[in-house]
Amino acid sequence: MAGLVASESIVVPDKMLESSGINVVQAEVTKVDAANKSVLVSGGKEFKYDKLILATGSSSFIPPIEGNDLEGVMTLRGLDDAEKIKSYIADKNPKNIVLIGAGFISMEIATLIAEHMPAQFNITVIELMERPLPLMLDKDMSDSVQAYLEGKGLTILTGEKVEKLTGQDGKVTGVTLASGKKLDAGMVFMNVGVRPNIGLAKDIGLEMARFGIKVNPFQETSDPDIMAVGDCVEKINFITQKPTPGQLRGPAVMQGRIAAKRLAGIDVEFPGVVDAGGCKMFDMTITATGLTEENAAKEGIETICAVVDSRSKHGMIPGMKPWKIKLVFDKKTEKLIGGQIVSHAIAPAREIDAVTAFILGGKTIPELTTFTSACNPDISSEPSAEPITVAAEQALMKSRKG
Amino acid sequence: MAGLVASESIVVPDKMLESSGINVVQAEVTKVDAANKSVLVSGGKEFKYDKLILATGSSSFIPPIEGNDLEGVMTLRGLDDAEKIKSYIADKNPKNIVLIGAGFISMEIATLIAEHMPAQFNITVIELMERPLPLMLDKDMSDSVQAYLEGKGLTILTGEKVEKLTGQDGKVTGVTLASGKKLDAGMVFMNVGVRPNIGLAKDIGLEMARFGIKVNPFQETSDPDIMAVGDCVEKINFITQKPTPGQLRGPAVMQGRIAAKRLAGIDVEFPGVVDAGGCKMFDMTITATGLTEENAAKEGIETICAVVDSRSKHGMIPGMKPWKIKLVFDKKTEKLIGGQIVSHAIAPAREIDAVTAFILGGKTIPELTTFTSACNPDISSEPSAEPITVAAEQALMKSRKG
Numbered sequence: 149m150a151g152l153v154a155s156e157s158i159v160v161p162d163k164m165l166e167s168s169g170i171n172v173v174q175a176e177v178t179k180v181d182a183a184n185k186s187v188l189v190s191g192g193k194e195f196k197y198d199k200l201i202l203a204t205g206s207s208s209f210i211p212p213i214e215g216n217d218l219e220g221v222m223t224l225r226g227l228d229d230a231e232k233i234k235s236y237i238a239d240k241n242p243k244n245i246v247l248i249g250a251g252f253i254s255m256e257i258a259t260l261i262a263e264h265m266p267a268q269f270n271i272t273v274i275e276l277m278e279r280p281l282p283l284m285l286d287k288d289m290s291d292s293v294q295a296y297l298e299g300k301g302l303t304i305l306t307g308e309k310v311e312k313l314t315g316q317d318g319k320v321t322g323v324t325l326a327s328g329k330k331l332d333a334g335m336v337f338m339n340v341g342v343r344p345n346i347g348l349a350k351d352i353g354l355e356m357a358r359f360g361i362k363v364n365p366f367q368e369t370s371d372p373d374i375m376a377v378g379d380c381v382e383k384i385n386f387i388t389q390k391p392t393p394g395q396l397r398g399p400a401v402m403q404g405r406i407a408a409k410r411l412a413g414i415d416v417e418f419p420g421v422v423d424a425g426g427c428k429m430f431d432m433t434i435t436a437t438g439l440t441e442e443n444a445a446k447e448g449i450e451t452i453c454a455v456v457d458s459r460s461k462h463g464m465i466p467g468m469k470p471w472k473i474k475l476v477f478d479k480k481t482e483k484l485i486g487g488q489i490v491s492h493a494i495a496p497a498r499e500i501d502a503v504t505a506f507i508l509g510g511k512t513i514p515e516l517t518t519f520t521s522a523c524n525p526d527i528s529s530e531p532s533a534e535p536i537t538v539a540a541e542q543a544l545m546k547s548r549k550g
Numbered sequence: 551m552a553g554l555v556a557s558e559s560i561v562v563p564d565k566m567l568e569s570s571g572i573n574v575v576q577a578e579v580t581k582v583d584a585a586n587k588s589v590l591v592s593g594g595k596e597f598k599y600d601k602l603i604l605a606t607g608s609s610s611f612i613p614p615i616e617g618n619d620l621e622g623v624m625t626l627r628g629l630d631d632a633e634k635i636k637s638y639i640a641d642k643n644p645k646n647i648v649l650i651g652a653g654f655i656s657m658e659i660a661t662l663i664a665e666h667m668p669a670q671f672n673i674t675v676i677e678l679m680e681r682p683l684p685l686m687l688d689k690d691m692s693d694s695v696q697a698y699l700e701g702k703g704l705t706i707l708t709g710e711k712v713e714k715l716t717g718q719d720g721k722v723t724g725v726t727l728a729s730g731k732k733l734d735a736g737m738v739f740m741n742v743g744v745r746p747n748i749g750l751a752k753d754i755g756l757e758m759a760r761f762g763i764k765v766n767p768f769q770e771t772s773d774p775d776i777m778a779v780g781d782c783v784e785k786i787n788f789i790t791q792k793p794t795p796g797q798l799r800g801p802a803v804m805q806g807r808i809a810a811k812r813l814a815g816i817d818v819e820f821p822g823v824v825d826a827g828g829c830k831m832f833d834m835t836i837t838a839t840g841l842t843e844e845n846a847a848k849e850g851i852e853t854i855c856a857v858v859d860s861r862s863k864h865g866m867i868p869g870m871k872p873w874k875i876k877l878v879f880d881k882k883t884e885k886l887i888g889g890q891i892v893s894h895a896i897a898p899a900r901e902i903d904a905v906t907a908f909i910l911g912g913k914t915i916p917e918l919t920t921f922t923s924a925c926n927p928d929i930s931s932e933p934s935a936e937p938i939t940v941a942a943e944q945a946l947m948k949s950r951k952g
Contacts, residue, residue, distance in 0.1 A: 398922035398936075405943070406920065414950060416916045426926035435924040495897040500924045501904035508921075509911020514818045518808065519910075520800035522837040522902045524828035534800075536903075541807070548816060 180352045182371055199373050201407055202349055202361065206342035206379035206395055211248075215313025220320040221336045224253055233337070237261070242334020243270060246323045248310050250275035251283065252427035252434075254339035258302055259429040272303040272331060274323070280304055283443075284425060284436035288455060289474050289488045293434065300430055305329075342395055344380040357382035359393040365417035367407040375410070377403035386420030387439055387485050387507065388447050394421035424504045431492055435500035438486030438507050441476050450479040452513070454542035458535040460493035462525035469493040475503070475516075475539040482512040482547060495527065502536065513547055516540035582754045584773055601775050603809055604751055604763065608744035608781035608797055613650075617715025622722040623738045626655055635739070639663070644736020645672060648725045650712050652677035653685065654829035654836075656741040660704055661831040674705040674733055676725070682706055685845075686827060686838035690857060691876050691890045695836065702832055707731075744797055746782040759784035761795040767819035769809040777812070779805035788822030789841055789887050789909065790849050796823035826906045833894055837902035840888030840909050843878050852881040854915070856944035860937040862895035864927035871895035877905070877918075877941040884914040884949060897929065904938065915949055918942035 162172045175189035180200065187195045208223035210216050220242065222233050236242075245261060247254040250273050258271050273280065279290040280297070294304055309326040313336055323331045344360035355362045355370035359382040367375045381403065383394035399421045406418050424437035444451045453476050461468035471491030478485050487503035489496065499521075506516060517540040521528055529535060564574045577591035582602065589597045610625035612618050622644065624635050638644075647663060649656040652675050660673050675682065681692040682699070696706055711728040715738055725733045746762035757764045757772035761784040769777045783805065785796035801823045808820050826839035846853045855878050863870035873893030880887050889905035891898065901923075908918060919942040923930055931937060 398925050402920055402922050402939075405939075409919070409946075414946065416919055416946075419917070419920050422922065424922055424924040426924040426929050428926060428928040433929055435926075435929070437924055494929050495900050497929055498897050498900045498924075499903060501901060502907045504924065505904045505907030505911060505913075505921075508917075509907060509913065511907075511911065515821070515910075517811070517818055518804055518821050519907075520798075520804050520824065520826060522826040522828040522839055522900075522906065523800050524830060524837075526830040527828050527835055527837070527896050527899055537804075537807075544811075544816065544818075 177348060180348065180374075182352050182374065185373060197373070199375065199411060201367075202369070202374065202376040202380060203378050203400075203404065204345040204348055204376075204380045205400075206344050208338065209341045209343050210338060211310070211340055213310060213312050215315055215320065216338075218313055218315040218320040218336075219318050220315075220334065221313060221338065223338050224257065225342070233257070233335075236335060237265065240334060244332040245269055245271050245335045245337070246331055246333040247271070247273045247337040247339065248323075249273075249339040249341075250277075250280035250304065250306070251339050251341075252281060252425065254337065255280060255297075255429055256427050257337060257339075259297070259300070262300060262302060263430065270303070270332075271301070272305060274308050274310060274325070274331075275304065275306045276309055278307045280306070281427075281434065284427075284434060284440070285488050285490070286441045286453075286474065289472070289490055292472075293429075293432065293490055296432055297429065342379065342393075344393070344395075346380055349376065349380065358391055359383075365406075366410045366415060367403050367418065368410070375407045377407050383418070384420040386422045388449075389420070390447070392421055392423075394423065396421075396423065396425055398424060419508070422504050422507055424500065426497060426500070428494075433491045433494050433497035434489065435491075435497045436486075436488045437500050437504040438484070439476060440486055440488065441474075444476060444478070444485060449485065451485070452477045452479050452482075452543045452546050454539040454546070456535040456539045456542065458496070458529045458533065460491070460496050460529070461527070462529070465525050471496040471535075473499065473503075473535045473539060475536065475543065477513050477543050477547075479547070482514070483507075484511050484513075484516060496529075496535075499536065506536075513540055513543045517544055579750060582750065582776075584754050584776065587775060599775070601777065601813060603769075604771070604776065604778040604782060605780050605802075605806065606747040606750055606778075606782045607802075608746050610740065611743045611745050612740060613712070613742055615712060615714050617717055617722065618740075620715055620717040620722040620738075621720050622717075622736065623715060623740065625740050626659065627744070635659070635737075638737060639667065642736060646734040647671055647673050647737045647739070648733055648735040649673070649675045649739040649741065650725075651675075651741040651743075652679075652682035652706065652708070653741050653743075654683060654827065656739065657682060657699075657831055658829050659739060659741075661699070661702070664702060664704060665832065672705070672734075673703070674707060674735075676710050676712060676727070677706065677708045678711055680709045682708070683829075683836065686829075686836060686842070687890050687892070688843045688855075688876065691874070691892055694874075695831075695834065695892055698834055699831065744781065744795075746795070746797075748782055751778065751782065760793055761785075767808075768812045768817060769805050769820065770812070777809045779809050785820070786822040788824045790851075791822070792849070794823055794825075796825065798823075798825065798827055800826060821910070824906050824909055826902060828899060828902070830896075835893045835896050835899035836891065837893075837899045838888075838890045839902050839906045840886070841878060842888055842890065843876075846878060846880070846887060851887065853887070854879045854881050854884075854945045854948050856941040856948070858937040858941045858944070860898065860931045860935065862893070862898050862931070863929070864931070867927050871898075873898040873937075875901065875905075875937045875941060877938065877945065879915050879945050879949075881949070884916070885909075886913050886915075886918060898931075898937075901938065908938075915942055915945045919946055 179188040311324045311326045314322040349361045361376040378400035379395040385392040426435040455474045457472045459468045469492035474488040476486035491497045521534045581590040713726045713728045716724040751763045763778040780802035781797045787794040828837040857876045859874045861870045871894035876890040878888035893899045923936045
């Protein structure tokens, strides 16, 4: 089980906060009295505030299907959930594990179980869309991921909708799909999205937006003394400039930093969400940023795309691994709007941060054909075939052809 | 000796070029008759051209000191030199190896010999400036590199000037420093810079610039039918907009691509040189881009700098390695103008390409405080401590204070 959950190291200890002069109170907030600027917590204690920051996060969405309350149906948001999954597997030894939703949390859990648990498990991932990691990768990139994971013994059922969960003695025993298929399941993991925790904000009477609490670029809500940050807040997508849930860890942390700076008298605006993320499954690392070709199309953006196969090191260096990158450009403006990397080494996957930086810089196809990476035979692919540059050249050829 | 030189894989075979319809002629060019648009080669053959591209490269600079022509004094530009070094070491088994100049070529050769050769070698690197890798790293970054390499058994003498090489029977046996120190040396490697090969261009009568052949942003020389690319050409530094030799592999390759596009009727301007580069020594990877703090000062640019220590993975993941990054900002404009990474894992060193992308995008200190990387516990440091972002915040604090 080693490697699945290492709880002691992932939470900042209260002592560390307290030594910085921060008073840590673990209690449920029962009421915020915005008129009197006070917070009531369970147990009856009251705290006065000058500024209040809401960081209420989000909760796993449990689809309203039959059997969703059976024992053995799991979700994952925090450490408690991770411990629950771990001990359920250890206690019940469920032979068949079914994961609903092929987002990166599901996929990492599926592969961690396959890597660290006894080999007798049957692991099946069910996805409504026609591919795994549908929000990160287009189908031309996810196909090789799916083949790789199936080669590792995972079953991935795509284009399948879950109808209900079946059970015996209050415990989950199976999953029935809308297509009529029935799967045995000793444990079911659900990863079909999260919902912002906005109950408290609503009680206070703060202005709401479509995807959460409404804030300005400095994280201020409609109440000038209440700020809000993270998954409970609606964000703006940097590329489309449209509202988005943006519920990833990166933007949440960033909004916390922006709120802190605002309180310290330093005004930096939140630039919007680029949706950069990554996951690791066995020795495959996947990173993505911006819009996929598919999501761009949904936004009405015509695209020019290019896929380039590369290597993690120069061909003459032992230990080089294959990787590939897809770049997505806006056909009209020729601006870079997205990137996807599938890599069998970790290092090339970090190249996605350069893609994000180019998106933030508004760089275009012709400009990217002149990018020169910090090349070295041991740390990157050949400078004569820098994948970002080559992808831009492919895009340039497509663009000039018409 | 394995790993030192793998000659068969680093040169594009003639056959590959010929199958693309390219006629490969290996001969010395004796004369270019620009008026008649013809090239004469050794053996007397003549080739007519519509467009001529000069890619004459550069040669190692041999300082005019006594003993520089002794046997056992080596430089490195091409495969032949590498084979010469390899066979000299195998044949002569020189106990003491001295490398003059602590640039990245010297340092990689020194560490490759230390890694792949018998352990009885004494390897000494002599550098005129007060640190190794003086063009890539400021002293606050190079100090840990020097300590690491000395820990691996290399001797690095900084602030030392070589006065002469001494020999016996025509073979090098020692190095005398201006400080009076004398070192035994069975082999001496010189890496003190390169000079552009501009003899042919001068014979043609092309316009010259300070650091090489003068070209426009499309790689065209003063003769409309002659282009020039690579080390033989003067470039513009992207940041200072001043002339620079820019003799790295990346810009050379890029200029070739720009010339090719120009000939194909696609005009993309060379944006200038950012000077991004990398090297690997044992398990330490070093990358750098833009200006160092020192070079910025030489250009009269006041800077704000920040150094951040980080880890290659989240603290809870086994196998995480330390790395650190330095960012250099222009104090007046607050724009990013340089970055340096020293890492004990390869992956974080690639983050330098994001730094280059931000430099190219003209991003400022406040903007970089909002950067969100594609974070994942396995492939990057914590999102709450993204080193580029944290470095920008440090710079922001310094900037607002002063």
